[in-house]
Amino acid sequence: MPWIKKLHTDAGDEPVRIPPKAKGRIHGGGDDTTTGSFPVVRRKPGHVLDARFSRVKVLTSLLVAFLTALLGFGYMVQVNNTKSSYEGLSEEELVRLLDETSTQVDKLEERKSQLSQQLSSIKSSADKQQEAARIAQQNEQSSGILAGHLPAKGKGVTITIDESGDRIDAATMFTVIEELRNAGAEVIACNDVRVVTSTYVKDTKQGIDLDGSKLHSPYEFNAIGDPDALQNAVQIAGGVGSRIKVQFHASVSVQQSNSVKIDQIRLPQHYQYAQTVE
Amino acid sequence: MAAILGLIVGVIAGIFLQPDIPVALQPYLPIMVVAALDALLGAARSYFERSFSDRVFVISFFSNVITATLLVFLGNQLGVGSQLSTAVIVVLGIRIFSNVSSLRRFIFKG
Numbered sequence: 001m002p003w004i005k006k007l008h009t010d011a012g013d014e015p016v017r018i019p020p021k022a023k024g025r026i027h028g029g030g031d032d033t034t035t036g037s038f039p040v041v042r043r044k045p046g047h048v049l050d051a052r053f054s055r056v057k058v059l060t061s062l063l064v065a066f067l068t069a070l071l072g073f074g075y076m077v078q079v080n081n082t083k084s085s086y087e088g089l090s091e092e093e094l095v096r097l098l099d100e101t102s103t104q105v106d107k108l109e110e111r112k113s114q115l116s117q118q119l120s121s122i123k124s125s126a127d128k129q130q131e132a133a134r135i136a137q138q139n140e141q142s143s144g145i146l147a148g149h150l151p152a153k154g155k156g157v158t159i160t161i162d163e164s165g166d167r168i169d170a171a172t173m174f175t176v177i178e179e180l181r182n183a184g185a186e187v188i189a190c191n192d193v194r195v196v197t198s199t200y201v202k203d204t205k206q207g208i209d210l211d212g213s214k215l216h217s218p219y220e221f222n223a224i225g226d227p228d229a230l231q232n233a234v235q236i237a238g239g240v241g242s243r244i245k246v247q248f249h250a251s252v253s254v255q256q257s258n259s260v261k262i263d264q265i266r267l268p269q270h271y272q273y274a275q276t277v278e
Numbered sequence: 279m280a281a282i283l284g285l286i287v288g289v290i291a292g293i294f295l296q297p298d299i300p301v302a303l304q305p306y307l308p309i310m311v312v313a314a315l316d317a318l319l320g321a322a323r324s325y326f327e328r329s330f331s332d333r334v335f336v337i338s339f340f341s342n343v344i345t346a347t348l349l350v351f352l353g354n355q356l357g358v359g360s361q362l363s364t365a366v367i368v369v370l371g372i373r374i375f376s377n378v379s380s381l382r383r384f385i386f387k388g
Contacts, residue, residue: 065287068285069291075288
């Protein structure tokens with residue numbers, strides 16, 4: 001500093017005066033904070049770092065952290081809440097949502113009525129099936145009797161034909177059966193054979209073949225039905241009974257009975273071609 | 279530093295906990311969040327202005343949140359809750375914008 005030396009040389013006894021350093025911060029350095037928009041605030045004079053003060057500072061930092069944590073927490077909670085609630089939706093969106101919901105409700109109602117209809121139809125059909133099963137059970141007996149699957153008993157007649165001379169031919173036998181049927185016989189049996197709808201009678205050299213089994217005299221017909229009608233059917237004047245007597249010289253006796261028992265049964269037939277119509 | 283840490287911790291806690299908000303609090307929570315955000319941005323601005331004070335931040339945080347909540351509560355009582363909450367949001371939004379623009383000017387010097 002030449003001027004200091006000069007001063008020194010000019011006034012030898014005067015003490016050298018060094019210009020005081022500029023107080024405050026030096027501008028233009030790397031720490032410049034001038035922006036034009038903020039008033040530059042000087043850094044506060046450094047506090048004395050005693051234990052009490054640093055504890056307070058830690059505490060306030062913790063408080064600040066806690067508050068910002070609260071903010072972040074509230075933010076995330078609200079974000080999650082907005083996703084699941086309708087509060088932030090616009091009117092159009094709400095209307096659309098309402099529309100969709102009511103459409104869905106309609107669909108569900110429709111589906112519900114369909115299902116309940118199905119349920120009721122299933123229920124009624126179950127009832128029907130039960131009813132059908134009951135009727136079938138009822139029918140089973142009568143059909144079984146009719147088809148010859150079940151033994152039967154009841155009022156009826158017993159007709160005994162004892163041939164003494166000529167052999168009775170199949171046509172006459174068949175006429176006897178037909179007359180009994182016409183007279184309302186419900187169940188007919190001849191010797192060991194249950195007479196059903198498919199029963200056939202034919203002549204063979206050994207005798208009469210009834211449903212594949214040979215008939216031998218005396219022929220004993222058991223028939224369940226109105227006893228008087230059955231008796232009349234056989235013994236009517238000029239009927240099959242008198243014809244047998246006249247033509248074949250056989251004796252025909254008809255006995256009414258209150259309990260004709262027919263034990264002969266016909267095993268169920270397995271139909272090969274016929275099928276029931278559903 | 280403490281503020282950023284706290285923010286991160288709070289967000290993570292919010293993501294993982296996912297609590298159910300009480301129904302009574304539901305209309306106020308968004309307002310509270312916005313008010314707290316305003317306080318946080320004001321604190322950031324004052325931090326850059328080197329006039330940040332813990333005490334001022336804490337007080338402004340609480341006063342912001344409580345004032346906003348009370349305003350909305352008052353609006354609900356008077357039957358203008360949604361309008362008043364909109365007003366609060368607008369005012370806070372303006373403040374947030376001015377704070378952000380101050381920060382921007384500070385950071386980018388322009």
